[in-house]
Amino acid sequence: MKNHLNLCMMATSLTRVYACHLDKTPSRRHAVKGRNHFAFSDVRRLIAQDALDKDFQLVCPLPRKPIENSVAVAFMRLAA
Structure with missing residues (x-):
């Protein structure tokens, strides 16, 4: 249940960041x-x-090769 909540919060956060970068x-x-x-x-x-x-x-x-220090990898580790 905790992992599910973490994954949902990550998706919401990434969607919000995407929305903030929209031109209109x-x-x-x-x-x-x-x-x-x-x-x-x-x-x-x-x-x-x-x-x-x-x-x-x-x-x-x-x-091309795994990126170990990316934000997405950090979020996925929190959700796992």
């Missing part, structure tokens, strides 16, 4: 009157679209 606010998939901020699912949808893009490996290339 994502459009709402399910717009609510009176709310102009985006939801977690809106950013998650953008990440999924980017990951399925044919040029995704230009942005996030596959590592």
Whole structure:
């Protein structure tokens, strides 16, 4: 249960970091009157679209050799 919580918190943190680096606010998939901020699912949808893009490996290339000191490895160790 603790590992699951750690993995969920890591995913939420990475999604939030991604959202902070966006040039513009994502459009709402399910717009609510009176709310102009985006939801977690809106950013998650953008990440999924980017990951399925044919040029995704230009942005996030596959590592040639293991990177031991990366932030992602540290997060995964916390979740494991």
